[in-house]
Amino acid sequence: MRNKSALFSAARPAPTGAARRTIEHNARVRRRLGLVGFGGALAVGASFTTPFTTGAEIATALAIGAFLAAELVAARRRPRAPREAPPRWRAGAAWGALGGTVLAFELWNYFAGPRAAHPTLSYFLSAVAGQPWSRGIMFAAWLALGGWLVSR
Amino acid sequence: MSDRLATIVVWVALALVALGLEAVAVATHRLAGIGAALGRLARPPAGRLVVALGWMWLGWHVFAR
Numbered sequence: 001m002r003n004k005s006a007l008f009s010a011a012r013p014a015p016t017g018a019a020r021r022t023i024e025h026n027a028r029v030r031r032r033l034g035l036v037g038f039g040g041a042l043a044v045g046a047s048f049t050t051p052f053t054t055g056a057e058i059a060t061a062l063a064i065g066a067f068l069a070a071e072l073v074a075a076r077r078r079p080r081a082p083r084e085a086p087p088r089w090r091a092g093a094a095w096g097a098l099g100g101t102v103l104a105f106e107l108w109n110y111f112a113g114p115r116a117a118h119p120t121l122s123y124f125l126s127a128v129a130g131q132p133w134s135r136g137i138m139f140a141a142w143l144a145l146g147g148w149l150v151s152r
Numbered sequence: 153m154s155d156r157l158a159t160i161v162v163w164v165a166l167a168l169v170a171l172g173l174e175a176v177a178v179a180t181h182r183l184a185g186i187g188a189a190l191g192r193l194a195r196p197p198a199g200r201l202v203v204a205l206g207w208m209w210l211g212w213h214v215f216a217r
Contacts, residue, residue, distance in 0.1 A: 051217060060216040064208050071204065094173050095189040102166055109159060117155040124163070125214050135215070142211050149203060152191050 038066065039143040047136030051126075059139075067146045074150050 015023060042063055049056035102121075109118040129135040153161075170186070177185035184192065194203040 046215060049215075051215065057216045060211050063211060067204075067208070092184050092189045092192055094183055095186060098166070098169055098173065105162060105166065118159050119156065119163075121163075122213065129214060139211075139215060142207075142214070146207050146211075148187075149194060149200075149207060152194060 035070075035147070039063075039140065039147070042066075043136045043140035043143060046139040047132040049135075063139075063143055063146070067150065070147075070150045 014020075042059060046056070046059040046063075049059055106120055109120045112118040115123055125138075129138050173183060174185055177183040177188070190203060193199045
């Protein structure tokens, strides 16, 4: 006896060409909308939390877990990039130098103390994230950065 | 000038340098923008790991701790 799926596939041939592309496109859109909805809900939830609480840890851990899961899935789908010629050093050297300077200045301020006299980047970020609305926006921006990283 | 004010001035100067670099990248294409530079850093597996760990640390540091 033929099973149900065999009968179904016999009655409706697998879509090809434009129909198949449309189905795949719609699936991608649904997946992205789902991720955006999840991220938005998480950002709203995180906006009502405060650091050093279980709620804040759960919201952040959920985001990191989702990032790791998405990265694992994306890594399997990502085609292995062909070996390319090394980029010109100056193209990214300016950002490297700036990043190194920021890191050095951050560490210097961190160890110089007190924090009020030597504010670090965290000091400013914590001040900005003090309000629920700004905290929610920052959380959403952090999630968007993670999404961008996964998509590359 | 107090230590606090001097520190804030340096932070603002660094932010202006970042904005200037991005502006030069967009206007002339002779430099990589911040997105392109990060993307290039994240291309090899080791660089990707560094960027991913940095992203996770940033979120945990700012939002959880």
